[in-house]
Amino acid sequence: MYDVAVVGAGPSGSSAARACAEAGLSVLCIEEHAAPGFPVQCAGLLSSRAFAGCEVSDHSVLNMVQGARVVSDLGAEVFFDARETKAYVVDRALLDEEMAADAACAGAEFWPKTAVVGREEGRLVTCGASGRRDVEARMVIAADGPRSGMARMLGLARAPVYLSGVQADLPLDLDTRYVEVHPNAAPQFFAWVIPTGAGRGRVGLCGTGGVREAFARFAARYPGGCTHLVTGTIPLGAMPRTYGRQTLFVGDAAGMAKPTSGGGVYTGVRAARHAAAVTVSCCEADDFSDPALAAYEQRWQADFGRELALGMRLFRLRQELTAEKVDALLEPLSDPDITDLIVRYGDMDRPGELVRRLMTKPKLLRGLVTVAGPSVRVILKDLAFGVNE
Known part of the structure; x- marks a missing residue:
């Protein structure tokens, strides 16, 4: 039996796994894909604080930005320049890989290419490269993304809003110091242009409907050969209850993406550390009741709720x-x-x-x-x- 099973090896899951392992708990991290970070479903723009919170090297950094230009299709424009690094453009696959490796070095065990397909009598039922395996764990930290299967298994209410996003990597002639925001290109949210380095950039947008058509219109402004195309889902609005039945929900699985930008790394990593702290306390007290787990929700709400x-x-x-x-x-x-x-x-x-x-x-x-x-x-x-x- 493990002290804690972490479901999902994105930044939230790997942060939780690392913190629990460093505290001396036995940790299993279950990741449905062959490697953390794939498929990439993120714009890859992290604030300086979010990047620091990941506790990684600069190996994944592609570019650093210091300001932004907000452009209306009708002519108005706002430009600001902080003249210092405010955000990092990263390769999310490399970032996720390093965070998972750090968790493994701390003592967490990883089962890649393995999915949780059920929960029976307190055990997690998994299916993957090694066939069916049942997992017994005293606690579960669910970091399994916006369509969290763990939340469905427990019958918990989900985030009230889901955004759909599309992004393409294109050859672009941009000032690498600034990102662009185009609110009118995506009427329910916004579109973006993020420089990833000299002659390269990411063009994308999010919305609640008509996203494919809106993206096609926006991307037409930037002719060039697409080298990478991704789609993704962003949950907005935290689920009404982020704990229950020996399980804590973190990051996108809990609907913790920021509604102003759609980014979820900062809140996910912070929530993961709160989840790890409560998991350690529950294991030490051998108390996994809902009242004991409620301390997790109190902690993250006080932090960024x-x-x-x-x-x-x-x-x-x-x-x-x-x-x-x-x-x-x-x-x-x-x-x-x-x-x-x-x-x-x-x-x-x-x-x-x-x-x-x-x-x-x-x-x-x-x-x-x-x-x-x-x-x-x-x-x-x-x-x-x-x-x-």
Whole structure:
């Protein structure tokens, strides 16, 4: 019997496996693919904080960026430059591989090309390269992605919103210091252009519907031979309960992607460490009851729960913005005082502080109230009294 079985070897799963192994627990990590990181389903843009949280070398780093350009199809544009590295463009396959290797070096055992296909009398039923194998574990950490089979097996409610995404690697002549964001190319979210190095870039977008057609229109702006095409799913909105029946849910399996950007590495890795800490405590106390597991949800909620809830408010506001409204909002954002705030307080992982400061700017606030009055008032109330979903 293992102390803990981790299902999934992405950044969240490998972080949890490593932390548990370093604490002295016996750890099994079950990964359905032949190697961590495949297939790649990520834009690969990590904030400096998220990259540091992965605790890896720079082996996977393709490029470093220091600013962004937000472009409306109707003419408005906002540009800001932090003049220092704010994010890393990584090869996610290499990143995931290194994180899994670090977990293995810490003592975690890995079963690649193995899927969890059932749960019987507390045991995990797996099927893979070695045939059927049953796994007994005192605890389970589910890091099995946006369509989490573990959540389905337990009958738990899932994230309320799912985005579909498409991304292509193309030859592009870009300034490698800046990413581009195109909100009107994907009306429910946004499109992006990420430089991966000299003469190369990633073009992609996410949305809730019509994604294939929107991507075709957007990608047509960048003619060139596609060398890599990926699709993926992003869950938005944490599941109502992230624990139960000796199982903790982390990362995309728990719906912890950031609603403002779709990124999930930062929140997933932090949740994984909270899950590992609670797993260690439960094993030491030999208490795997739901009240004992509830400490995990308390920990991650105290850490970044309010940021996720505010992000969902902003995501819902995004659904109300037409191309004309987006264009109208970008005009006040281009004010030097506003771009200075964005540079000083902008945070890909914790946008709450920046949003609070932006809401104190009369010109911007008037514009927001004009284009989306009721929703902005709800956000202002949340910022004043704390956000709860």
